[in-house]
Amino acid sequence: MWRRTVPIMITFIVGTVLVVAEFIPHKPFGNLGEDFSLYFDIIAVFAFILGGGNLCRVHFSKVYRKKTDWQFSIVTLLGFFVMLAAGLFKIGNPEGIQGDVTAAGSLFADLYDSMFTPLQGTMYALLAFFVASASYRAFRAKNIDASILLIAAFVILLGRTPAPSLIADFFAGAGITFMATAFNFVPTLTDWIMDVPNLAGQRAILIGIALGVISMALRLILGVERTYLGSDSK
Amino acid sequence: MANDEKNNRGLLDRLQFIDRRYIFIFIALAVIIPLLLGLRFEEKPSPIVLALYDKVDNMPPGSRLLMSFDYGPTTAPEIQPMVDVILRHACLRGLKVYLMAVWATGQSLTVQTVEDVLIPEFPDYEYGIDYINLGYKAGNQGLIRVIVDDMKRMYSTDANGTDIEQVPMMKQVESLKDMDLIVSFGGGFPGIKEWILFAGDPGAIPIGGACTAVSAPQLYPYYPNQMVGLLGGIKGAAEYESHVLDRYPDSFKTKPTPGMNMMVAQMVAHIVIMLFIVFGNVMYFMYRGKERKLAMEK
Numbered sequence: 253m254w255r256r257t258v259p260i261m262i263t264f265i266v267g268t269v270l271v272v273a274e275f276i277p278h279k280p281f282g283n284l285g286e287d288f289s290l291y292f293d294i295i296a297v298f299a300f301i302l303g304g305g306n307l308c309r310v311h312f313s314k315v316y317r318k319k320t321d322w323q324f325s326i327v328t329l330l331g332f333f334v335m336l337a338a339g340l341f342k343i344g345n346p347e348g349i350q351g352d353v354t355a356a357g358s359l360f361a362d363l364y365d366s367m368f369t370p371l372q373g374t375m376y377a378l379l380a381f382f383v384a385s386a387s388y389r390a391f392r393a394k395n396i397d398a399s400i401l402l403i404a405a406f407v408i409l410l411g412r413t414p415a416p417s418l419i420a421d422f423f424a425g426a427g428i429t430f431m432a433t434a435f436n437f438v439p440t441l442t443d444w445i446m447d448v449p450n451l452a453g454q455r456a457i458l459i460g461i462a463l464g465v466i467s468m469a470l471r472l473i474l475g476v477e478r479t480y481l482g483s484d485s486k
Numbered sequence: 487m488a489n490d491e492k493n494n495r496g497l498l499d500r501l502q503f504i505d506r507r508y509i510f511i512f513i514a515l516a517v518i519i520p521l522l523l524g525l526r527f528e529e530k531p532s533p534i535v536l537a538l539y540d541k542v543d544n545m546p547p548g549s550r551l552l553m554s555f556d557y558g559p560t561t562a563p564e565i566q567p568m569v570d571v572i573l574r575h576a577c578l579r580g581l582k583v584y585l586m587a588v589w590a591t592g593q594s595l596t597v598q599t600v601e602d603v604l605i606p607e608f609p610d611y612e613y614g615i616d617y618i619n620l621g622y623k624a625g626n627q628g629l630i631r632v633i634v635d636d637m638k639r640m641y642s643t644d645a646n647g648t649d650i651e652q653v654p655m656m657k658q659v660e661s662l663k664d665m666d667l668i669v670s671f672g673g674g675f676p677g678i679k680e681w682i683l684f685a686g687d688p689g690a691i692p693i694g695g696a697c698t699a700v701s702a703p704q705l706y707p708y709y710p711n712q713m714v715g716l717l718g719g720i721k722g723a724a725e726y727e728s729h730v731l732d733r734y735p736d737s738f739k740t741k742p743t744p745g746m747n748m749m750v751a752q753m754v755a756h757i758v759i760m761l762f763i764v765f766g767n768v769m770y771f772m773y774r775g776k777e778r779k780l781a782m783e784k
Contacts, residue, residue, distance in 0.1 A: 286635065289628030296624070352647070354594050364594060369559035376560040380755065384513045385506040388762040392770050402763070409760055412699070412721045413753035414527040443532055446706060455707045 255482075260475040267473035307332060338363055404445055411442025498773040502766060509762060516754040526746035527753075529721075529728035534706075538694045538715025539729055541667060542572065547580030549666040550659070554681065555599075557672030558591030561698050565671050566595070567723040567745040568696035570603050572669060575730050577608040577616075578737055582655055584665070586620040588629055588676050593622035593645065607741070614653045621645030626676040630684040634662045634691075662689055667714070669694040673701025682712045696722065724749035 270288060273281040311325035337343065338360040345351045345358035354361050393399040410416055416438035424432035471477035531539060545551070553573065557565045576583055583604075585596045596619050604611055611617055620641050623629050633640050637659055641650055650656045658664060662685050670681040670693065678695035686693035692714045695705060699719025709716055717726055723745025731738045 286632045286639075289625065289631045292628050293625045352645075354597070356597075361594070369562070372559040373563055377563070380517070381510045381513055384755070384759045384762065385509045387759050388506075388509055388766050389503065391763045391766070393767055394770075402767075406760060406763075409756045412719075413756050414529055414724075414749060415753050415757060417530070418527065439530070439532070446703065450703050451706050454704055458707055 256478070259481055260478070264473055264475065267469065271473075304332070304336075335360065335363060404449075407438060407441050407445060411438045411445075498769055498776060501769040502773055512758050512762070513755055516758040517751045520750040520754050521747065523750075524747060525750045526743060527750065528732075529725045529746065529749065531725040531729045534709055534716050534718075535722050535725040536715070536729065537710060538572075538669075538696075538717060539575075539726055541692065541694060541714045542575050542581075543579065543733070545579060545581055545666055549581050550584060550664060551576050551581045552584040552586065552662070552665045552668040554668065554670045555585065555587040555592030555595050555672070556589050556670050556677045556681075557595070557674065558589055559595075561672065561674075562595060563748075564698050564720055564723075565696060566599075567720065567743075567748070568717045568726065569595075569599055569671050570742075571723060571727050571730060571745065572696065572717075573599065573603055574607065574738070574741060575726075577604065577611060578734060583611075583617040584620060584655075584659075585617065587622040588626060588680075589672065589674075590622055590624070592672075596621065596645070614648075615655055618653055618655055619645040627680040627684050630662075630676070630680055634685045634689045637661050637664075662691055665691055667692045667694060669696060671696045673697030673705070677701075678705055678713070678716075679708070682708050686712055720745055720748045720752055 266288070269281070269284060273284040276282075308329065311329050314325040315322050315329070338358070339353050342349050342351060342353060342355075343359040344362070345353075345355050345360075347355050351358070354364070387405070391398075391402050391405060393402050416435045420432045420435035423429075423435065468477065472480070542551070553569065553576075555569070573583065585600070587593050587596055600617070600619060604617060621644065623640050625632070625640070629640055637656075638650060643650055644653060644656075662668065668681055668685060668691055670678040672678070673695075678693070678697055678701075681693050681695075685691055693712070694714050694716070696717040697705060697719075699721065702716060702718030702722070705713065705716055705718075717723060724743075725745075727738075727743045727745045731743065
């Protein structure tokens with residue numbers, strides 16, 4: 253009972269009250285949404301502790317058992333503990349232990365600015381290379397659908413740069429008017445692809461997700477969906 | 487003869503899927519060379535960018551603009567140019583600027599932006615009177631949901647620890663509803679979408695957005711009814727920079743335009759990608775033609 257009925261009852265009461273609160277913005281329901289948002293934050297803090305604990309458990313185990321690439325786990329753990337210590341004890345903080353954790357000159361700020369920031373930027377920048385490589389391999393006009401996708405990709409790739417107007421100017425200068433007109437039309441076509449087919453697809457996805465969320469919320473509130481209770485919840 | 491045919495097919499097959507390291511080299515050169523040359527081209531603003539520009543430009547001096555830094559170092563190279571140009575535009579228009587972050591990684595970026603743009607370029611802007619850094623608060627969309635009705639419930643101090651009641655520009659601000667415009671920078675979670683759902687819609691507050699290019703298509707459904715305008719990626723930054731430069735040439739001609747500069751690199755990179763796609767397709771059709779020919783001969 254304690255493992256199944258009580259969590260289901262809590263879910264039912266909280267879910268129902270929050271739904272009611274959304275439609276009755278008066279006491280005692282008025283501020284419930286905000287209050288529960290704050291409770292959520294408090295609960296979420298424990299997730300950070302769990303996350304840190306889990307990271308240590310996984311990587312210590314990997315190092316201990318010398319699994320594949322265990323050396324990287326040492327770097328992960330070292331980075332985790334150095335940043336944790338720098339932030340918790342405010343090492344090198346000019347304002348001391350009471351100062352802001354990100355104060356300029358502190359070890360935490362220095363590590364963040366000179367290691368975390370460039371590393372994160374580098375990781376994201378690598379995306380350009382992989383996108384280029386993937387585009388080369390994926391965009392093949394093998395059938396009608398793939399050809400439409402290919403044409404749309406070309407229009408967007410070109411239209412999201414100043415290239416069409418530069419090429420149009422070149423053709424206009426050379427007296428090839430129809431080519432100049434065609435390239436001048438590319439940005440308009442790009443906007444149309446974004447505003448019409450993209451918008452239609454995105455709206456369909458959004459509405460689908462919203463209906464899915466409502467359905468899942470109802471299943472949770474009514475106790476039909478119990479997977480969040482764990483594997484032995486049936 | 488048959489051997490030549492086989493070799494030819496093998497070569498075509500290989501060319502269809504050339505080693506990706508060659509692609510990487512070309513892309514690296516396509517990005518690095520234009521950046522080193524420092525070229526830039528004028529951009530014509532698209533309607534969605536122009537809408538946000540017009541909103542900022544038409545706000546009377548003293549109006550309140552909240553800029554939320556909902557991104558981190560990962561996407562900073564793409565988003566920071568948009569932050570800088572909108573901040574410059576806002577300061578030029580004499581708006582009161584409120585900086586905050588719903589991402590933990592956004593806090594240091596607010597400080598960096600103030601130090602790099604606001605203080606050196608707008609020395610007349612006074613902290614607490616013309617701008618304030620509210621810093622980061624945890625809570626994601628929960629935070630937005632709370633401050634849409636009561637700002638001081640979550641923000642008792644600013645990022646420097648100063649009591650919010652002592653800050654002159656906070657005295658007239660009870661909630662987000664007192665803001666004339668909120669611009670969220672960043673396309674992740676929480677970001678523009680959460681600002682629209684938890685602040686813009688319930689509080690009837692105009693929301694603008696600036697996000698990475700990959701996030702932009704997902705946000706189009708909110709424009710123009712729930713979002714006043716959107717800057718998508720470097721293209722959005724370049725369009726805004728170009729337009730602001732066109733409208734305020736005296737004030738902006740000496741200002742950096744990273745968006746416009748990076749746009750040239752993006753243009754060359756896109757052209758290189760397109761050339762590779764064309765090349766891949768030509769090889770594919772040649773290979774398929776050979777295959778068909780061989781099948782018919784058999």
